[in-house]
Amino acid sequence: MLLISEIKLNIDEDEALLGKLIAKKLKCSKDDFSYRIIRKSLDARRELLFVYSLTVDIKNEEKYLHIKNVTKYGEPDLSVKPVITDIRPIIIGYGPSGIFSAVRLLEAGIKPIIFEKGKRIPERKKDIDNYFNNGIFNPDSNVQYGEGGAGTFSDAKLTTRVKNPFIKYITDTFIRFGADPSIAYVAHPHVGTDRIMDVITKLTDYLIDNGAEFHFEEPVRKLEIKDNKVKAVITDKNTYPSDIVILASGHSSYELIKELYEEGVYIEKKDMAVGFRVEHPQSLIDSVQYKNKKHPKLEPSEYFLRYNGDKGVYSFCMCPGGYVIPSNSKCNTIVTNGMSYHNRDNTLANSAILIQVNKEEFSDNPLGGFDYLHNLESKAYEISGSYKALSQNISDYLDNKVSKLKFESSYPLGTTVTDFNSFFNEKDNEIFKEAINYFETCIPGFKDGIMVGPETRSSSPVRITRNENLESLSTKGLYPTGEGSGYGGGIMSCALDGIRTANIIIEKLRSISV
Ligand SMILES: Cc1cc2nc3c(=O)[nH]c(=O)nc-3n(C[C@H](O)[C@H](O)[C@H](O)COP(=O)(O)OP(=O)(O)OC[C@H]3O[C@@H](n4cnc5c(N)ncnc54)[C@H](O)[C@@H]3O)c2cc1C
Structure with a gap:
């Protein structure tokens, strides 16, 4: 695969011209290759231009590498081998970090159990509309709490300063469930609240269909911790045993964070x-x-x-x-x-x-x-x-x-x-x-x-500090993840953190299963 950068079109020109420009640059026929846009940005300094980077699939790549702005391109293999295990990690919170922990775990064949304090999107939307239109606020179902987390009733900008191969994994996942394909390449991708609601709903349905277990409207009240190891999560309905708990409850989960602090989980201010x-x-x-x-x-x-x-x-x-x-x-x-x-x-x-x-x-x-x-x-x-x-x-x-x-x-x-x-x-x-x-x-x-x-809710005032294995410094088996734990800010960085945590847990379970 080749990467060609700095291909420019005037704003009035049709994107269909890109094939012609590539053929001209590579001095070959349009039938010799296929291409994909991987970046598109606007240059408004003088005339209005769109500037593209494209990947090009063509035979005998080597012979084009001397051409200006043409280099080799490779994508890292982000696939994950399945793990044979009956162990079911628990995820607390279903915002971007919880969602992408769940997506990644399930991809490895590990079926998480997810607890979310708020409601599914259609019911949640009714509560939010009732607040916005009639001023009636629901402390259990609002812009911070519910399916999709704090990023659902948002702009759903997918910008981040972080460079990470899993960014493509995240945008590809959103596209797979209905987001506009342009989020994979535009300079400032955004989905919009009207569309992200639908994307998240489909994503949740997919996770359910593939074996993830969801407990909506069931907030976790505390953890059972013994000998500095997490043993279970406790809700108003039941105690659910698990040695692996991903804490992805966001920075609006003060009550739970306070409870964990009182139970001895190491937390520092930031x-x-x-x-x-x-x-x-x-x-x-x-x-x-x-x-x-x-x-x-x-x-x-x-x-x-x-x-x-x-x-x-x-x-x-x-x-x-x-x-x-x-x-x-x-x-x-x-x-x-x-x-x-x-x-x-x-x-x-x-x-x-x-x-x-x-x-x-x-x-x-x-x-x-x-x-x-x-x-x-x-x-x-x-x-x-x-x-x-x-x-x-x-x-x-x-x-x-x-x-x-x-x-x-x-x-x-x-x-x-x-x-x-x-x-x-x-x-x-x-x-x-x-x-x-x-x-x-x-x-x-x-x-x-x-x-x-x-x-006041742009970043968490605490960090639930973790070690190099992403476990809490004080509590084995507890994986503080995402914004509330002080390890992300924004949809993309929290989703990335969710994947990072899931990847560590996948390898841990793989090592136990062999
Ligand atoms: C209105 C708004 C607009 C935003 N716009 C953007 C944007 O355009 N782009 C961007 O990058 N970022 C945006 N953000 C920030 C972004 O939404 C957050 O950074 C991101 O959602 C944090 O992800 P998270 O998974 O760590 O936590 P959250 O998204 O906060 O998710 C945590 C989840 O845990 C649940 N929870 C809390 N306590 C418990 C409990 N005890 N038991 C079970 N579940 C619990 C909550 O209900 C929530 O659903 C916006 C935020 C808001 C509020």
Whole structure:
């Protein structure tokens, strides 16, 4: 297989021309090869161009290797040999990390048992709609809890800075269950909440059909641990024995993490981040990013901003053409996050703007970060007096004043205008303001947006530390995995962590079975 990079098409040209361009580059006939796009990105610096990398299947590859931007290409073999075993690992939590642990284990013939606190997607969606439309919040079934985890009612961006061959495995799995094939090669892949719901539902059905056992609406309350080894998980219904437990319960599983801490599982605090969402007209972001160029094929654009002050401030989880949504998992708290549909066709763009919170800023208790977050979330609710998020014009925040919002937020429950200067601490306000002034130089008009918040669930405040075999430092057989355990942030990195954990368990069970 060959890899050809830097093949360019004008935005108006048809992708069917790619075959012709490859043939021209390799000086051969179009019938001599087949090809596949593996990367497509936009170059908007001058004229609008799509730039492609393609793999090409052709005989006598060697004779083309002298050509510029043509190299050999090979894909690692990610298949796994089956393991003969009756042992059934337990997975706690069915978000991206739990899902991909289950997919990988099952691929090796190991049939996991999965406990998920929330409901299956159709029922979960009803509860979320009831909250978004009628303000009736369900603490057991919401944006954080249920089939697919926190990433289901999201933008389902599949971006990650990590390079790992299993990224293709993950996107291929999503495609297999109905995601658009372009997520395998576009520079900023996203599925959209309307599509990811369907993909996850089909994936769950496939796992069930192939022997995975699911217990929805059955939260794990505690573990049975004896002699520093995990022996069983305990729910309200039963005690389920297993020596292998994958803890993939996400960072909104405070109650379980607290219980594990009290049972002696080693947990340490870690740095995290808090902040707010900003919203702008998508047209403003597009005009800056595309330098006023317009074309129907141009996707709603994104930005990535970072300011290095006394503490880092950065944009995170941007949702072009999206909505700011309520993402709390506890009653009487406010948490914002972002989501979008596949078409990203809302007129507003939103992104989190987060400031780093160093672990020294909260109490010495390893779980102190949860208190820090909970205080912000409930303080917001107290100020608002309802589930309406807090909001303020960015320019007013800079000037320490409050006035009517320049435009209405997309937040479905409405917002309460307040002064974020009296919400965050003085030091953080100072750094946020320096950052905003810097962001204005990157995106002119940034200050004309609005703030909606608070955003508090971007990363876990704890790490359930593990050893080189990915087991808890204190508790054998317990595999802390994904975001809640402090080993991931975002759908892709958590899915990768789930696979990493499954691969270790597969090899462990293989060594026992021979
Ligand atoms: C609104 C929103 C939008 C987002 N958008 C994106 C995005 O576009 N792209 C991106 O990369 N990331 C996004 N994220 C972040 C991403 O969803 C998370 O990083 C990711 O889901 C974490 O995966 P996880 O499997 O570790 O945990 P989670 O997804 O949090 O899953 C944990 C699961 O465990 C369950 N659970 C909790 N406690 C228990 C218990 N005691 N017993 C049994 N089950 C339990 C929960 O119900 C949950 O389903 C978004 C998050 C939110 C909230």
